[in-house]
Each structure stands twice: as structure tokens, then as C-alpha cells.
Amino acid sequence: MWDLLIKGATVVDPLNRIEAVRDVAIENGQIAEVGVDLPGGCARVVEDYTGKVLQPGIVDSHVHLGEMWGSPFGFKMLAMAGVTTCLDMAGPLDNVLKNIPTYGSGINCAILQFASPPFTFKTNEPSKEEMDALIDQSMKEGALGVKLLGGHYPLKPAVSSLLIKTALEHGAYIAWHAGTSEHGSNIEGMREAVELSQGNFLHLAHINAYCRGAIRPELEETKEAIELLLANDHIHCESYISPRNGTRLTCFENGKIQSKVTGNCLKRFGFTDDRDGVEAAFKANKVWAVYDAGGYSDLVTGEAGLKLWKEHNTDVGGSFNVNPPLPRVWLAEAKRPDGSFVVDAISTDGGCIPRNVILEQGLSLVKLGILTLSEFAAKTSLNPARMLRLDTKGHLSVGADADITIYDLDTQKPVATFVKGKTIFKNGKVYGSNGTVICTKYGEEFVKGLGINTLVVDPGKPVADRFVA
Known part of the structure; x- marks a missing residue:
């Protein structure tokens, strides 16, 4: 039976x-x-x-589940959006693991610990020993690997390149939100990240984020992004299709913005990259704060958003409408000469950030004839599963x-x-509860000790050939 x-x-x-x-x-x-x-x-x-x-179950290959990005309800929000498996792209690892038994909603989750100052590194130039210690400890505690949050909290270029090599030496999964102390979260930062990866496997996060017209017209940037990926097939990646981004609105005591991405967004809309700029952006309805709306995250702007931001002493997640439409569509449909996709997967960068729209917006690409149903399934299930070495x-x-x-x-x-x-x-x-953590053999015992199921994979395995629809 x-x-x-x-x-x-x-x-x-x-x-x-x-x-x-x-x-x-x-x-x-x-x-x-x-x-x-x-x-x-x-x-x-x-x-x-x-x-x-x-x-096959939707695999969202870029989400955020740590409460620092909005709330503990990202698991539920993903489940309600049709997602069965996700890759958390920043943790914090201990916070995400703590919440799975209570909020996990039955989904599968791989977690990348963020490798960035001022959180897990003290400076933007950590030593090789500091990298080894962070990666080793993170994997022992259930992380699949690490992520450079270069766009937000950059390291120096040579250090970023060394971190990729160090992660791969440990058999860890490695991802990067492009950006260093020299180049930001833009097409120049993407070009730099590709060069600094030096032919090694790298999951380059949300390609659309580098095609917002910050350096040149947005379609010129998109064309270069596609050309970079065509010429460097060791880079695996995703892009999302929401107009909203996700960031942090935290300010230092001197009033300056902590996240480089937030600073760039503020300047894009004509505001100063400091506490006064955030306040002005709220009053102009150009920035939204992420907040716990009681069982899910939501967004608020205007005077209500400003009040929330101040009540939390600026330390909240935020969002700006900065993603132009044409790069999002072009990156979703671009193909290699063999018929495989240039950008492997459609993601959301969502989770507890309220933009879990793979179905809600992704299926519009099917209705417009940009993707077939089979291509949509390949980009939202098969390809991201292969990136994560999820053979089954x-x-x-x-x-x-x-x-x-x-x-x-x-x-x-x-x-x-x-x-x-x-x-x-x-x-x-x-209806789901608890969850399953996708980890390496080094973290299996630790995660099981937390009362959470595990699925052990080997990020050091070669990625399966790109699927041709």
C-alpha cells in the first residue's frame, strides 16, 4: 500500500x-x-x-531567517509561499537553529554563517587563522558553509579571495554578496568577485542586485553580468524578481549607516547616508522597516515606520524599491549556447523579509511566455537542488x-x-513543525542534539552539469 x-x-x-x-x-x-x-x-x-x-518542491536558494533581518517567522512565511527547502544566507547560525524547533514549519533549511565584520570578524582584514576558526566552528555547529556579506560589511579584496579558498579547503559551501572595501554591491563589485574567485566554486548571490544602474545604464550592466557568467562557469548563482531589496537600517553611535547597501540606497534616492537620511527617507515613503506583525513579518513606512525605527534604536531590517524590472526579466530568461540557464535559479532573498514571491511573481514569467512551466520548475527546484548537492x-x-x-x-x-x-x-x-537542517557530516551530531533532523550533504562534491530544458 x-x-x-x-x-x-x-x-x-x-x-x-x-x-x-x-x-x-x-x-x-x-x-x-x-x-x-x-x-x-x-x-x-x-x-x-x-x-x-x-x-518537485520549490527550493529557494537565497533567504534570510535570522531575527536580525525581521522576525522569527521566516520558516512559516516560506512554507505559506510553497517552499519546501531553502538556503539561509547569513544566519546568525545560533539564532536560526534556536528557532527551528519552535518555528521551523517542517521545511528543509541549509544555513550559511555570515563571515563579516563587525559580527563574526573584528576587522575587515581577518587572519587565515581567524577564518579557519570561524569556518571550523560554524560547520561543527551545523552550518553548510559561510557567506561573505561584502555588499553590506566588506572585507579587503585579497582577504575576500583568501576566504573563498579557505572555505573550500574545509569542504564548506561558500557564497558571496559581492563587494569589498574597494568596490561596492554593483557591477564593479560583481566583476571583482568573479576575478577574486580565481576559478573556484562560488555561489554569487542575487545577480540582479548588481544591475541597478549604479555605474552604467542598467541594461548595460545586465549585459556585462551575463557575459561574466558565460565566461566563468565556475560561478553558480540566482536572481530574484521582487522590486524590493533587503538590508539593515542600523546606525553607528556617530550617526553613520552601518550597512554599505543601505548607504547606497539612501544616496540613490537623494538622501544622506546617515541617521538624518534614514529619517528623511521614512518621511518621503522611500524606505520600509521590517517588523513582527504577529506571526509574520510585514513592512511599514512613513511616520509609523520612523517611530518603529526610533523605538528600536535604529536596529531593524529595512527595504527599498531599488530593483528595476528589465534586468530581473532578462536575468531570468538568459541562456547559454547549450540551452542551460546563465543564472541557475530564481530566488527571493526573502524568508522573514516579506517578499517570498517565487510563485506570486515568477509564474507571471510563464504567463508572459518568457519561461515554460518546465523551465520555471528547473529554475525553482532542480537547479537550486543541484547547487546544494541535494541529489534526491x-x-x-x-x-x-x-x-x-x-x-x-x-x-x-x-x-x-x-x-x-x-x-x-x-x-x-x-501543518509542518520543527524542520530538517541540511549540513555536513561535521555538524550532524550537534544538530541532532538540538532535537532537529538532519540531511547530510557534501558541498565539496562537484556540482552536477547544468540542466538543459
Whole structure:
């Protein structure tokens, strides 16, 4: 007997070249069979999703779950957006792990500890010994690897390059929000990051963030970003499709902005990059503060946002509308000569930052004919699963993990999600609890000791070949 039989949905599975009405049988948390008119009498539970679309569970390869970015509710917000697996891109590691037993919502989560001053490094020029200590300790405590928050809190260029090599020496996953003390979060910073990676694996975060017209016209920057990626296939990446960014609005005691990204956003809108500039931006409705709205994060601007920011002594997450539309579309559709995507995945940079819009906005690209359903599934499931070395996710092959997202194409909203065959979300309600941490063998024991399930992967493995839809 199968544990669950899902009937009647249009199944979209790029790896197995399926885009047709099929039934999906699940047993012991794995895909048991995908076929036509599978017998309901062979399943303990049968659920009908006629008229809906079913794809391998959505993998959001760039989110933020640490409370410093908004609230502890990012897990729930992801689950309600149809996501089954995510990559947290900054932690703080201890905070994210602490919240999983209470807020985890049943989803899978890999965590990258931030490797940035003034948090995990004391200066912007840490020694090799400091890098070794941070990476080793983080992986032992459940991190998949580390991330350079260069756009926000930059290191010096040579140090950034050394950190990539050091992380790979430890078998860690390494990601970078481009930027150093020499170049910021823009196309120059992206070009520098590609050069400093020196042919080594690197997950370069949110490519669209470097194509905002800060240095040259935005489409010229987008063209260069695509050319850089075409010429450097060791770089793996994602881009998001929301107009909003995410940052921190924290100010130092002298009134200066702590995050370089926030400073750049303020100057973009004609404000000074200091406490006075943030206040003026709130009054002009150009910046939003992220706040705990009671079970989820939301955004507030104007006088209400200014009051919240002051009450928290400036230490809150924030957001600006800085992402122009054409680069977001162009990066989503760009392909290599072999037909694979230049930008591997669609992400959100969301989580507890309220912009979890892979379905809500990503499916608009399908309706506009920019992506097919199979291409959408490849960019939101198969490709990011491969980046994370999740061999049993991102497809519906027999024996694969039964991670599934079902959505309504008309409304562009999720209907149900399953993680290893268990119902996580259905019809607007989250049923999942706790969660699973995707970690290396070095952190498995520590994470299990926290009462959290683990999925052990090896970030040192080569990434599977890019999928050609």
C-alpha cells in the first residue's frame, strides 16, 4: 500500500521530461511511482488535485531567517509561499537553529554563517587563522558553509579571495554578496568577485542586485553580468524578481549607516547616508522597516515606520524599491549556447523579509511566455537542488524524496506542499513543525542534539552539469 496517492494534477518534472496529467504515489517519504490513472485502492490516502500544477518542491536558494533581518517567522512565511527547502544566507547560525524547533514549519533549511565584520570578524582584514576558526566552528555547529556579506560589511579584496579558498579547503559551501572595501554591491563589485574567485566554486548571490544602474545604464550592466557568467562557469548563482531589496537600517553611535547597501540606497534616492537620511527617507515613503506583525513579518513606512525605527534604536531590517524590472526579466530568461540557464535559479532573498514571491511573481514569467512551466520548475527546484548537492531533491524520480509543491496557475498561489510525503502546507494553513537542517557530516551530531533532523550533504562534491530544458 502506498502512503499517499496524489491524483489529477499536471505534473511538471524537468529532469524526467514530464509535463502532463499524471498521478504521483508516495511511500516511506519517497516517490514510489509516477503514472497515468494509478489505482486509488493501492493507497491509504488519496488526494485529488485536478486542474492544479504539481512540481518537485520549490527550493529557494537565497533567504534570510535570522531575527536580525525581521522576525522569527521566516520558516512559516516560506512554507505559506510553497517552499519546501531553502538556503539561509547569513544566519546568525545560533539564532536560526534556536528557532527551528519552535518555528521551523517542517521545511528543509541549509544555513550559511555570515563571515563579516563587525559580527563574526573584528576587522575587515581577518587572519587565515581567524577564518579557519570561524569556518571550523560554524560547520561543527551545523552550518553548510559561510557567506561573505561584502555588499553590506566588506572585507579587503585579497582577504575576500583568501576566504573563498579557505572555505573550500574545509569542504564548506561558500557564497558571496559581492563587494569589498574597494568596490561596492554593483557591477564593479560583481566583476571583482568573479576575478577574486580565481576559478573556484562560488555561489554569487542575487545577480540582479548588481544591475541597478549604479555605474552604467542598467541594461548595460545586465549585459556585462551575463557575459561574466558565460565566461566563468565556475560561478553558480540566482536572481530574484521582487522590486524590493533587503538590508539593515542600523546606525553607528556617530550617526553613520552601518550597512554599505543601505548607504547606497539612501544616496540613490537623494538622501544622506546617515541617521538624518534614514529619517528623511521614512518621511518621503522611500524606505520600509521590517517588523513582527504577529506571526509574520510585514513592512511599514512613513511616520509609523520612523517611530518603529526610533523605538528600536535604529536596529531593524529595512527595504527599498531599488530593483528595476528589465534586468530581473532578462536575468531570468538568459541562456547559454547549450540551452542551460546563465543564472541557475530564481530566488527571493526573502524568508522573514516579506517578499517570498517565487510563485506570486515568477509564474507571471510563464504567463508572459518568457519561461515554460518546465523551465520555471528547473529554475525553482532542480537547479537550486543541484547547487546544494541535494541529489534526491528537485525531481520526481522513483526513490527521490517526496518533496512536492502544488499550485494554482490561475491565482499563482500554492495549494499544498509535502516534505518527504508529509503535509507541510494545505489550503492556507501550515501543518509542518520543527524542520530538517541540511549540513555536513561535521555538524550532524550537534544538530541532532538540538532535537532537529538532519540531511547530510557534501558541498565539496562537484556540482552536477547544468540542466538543459
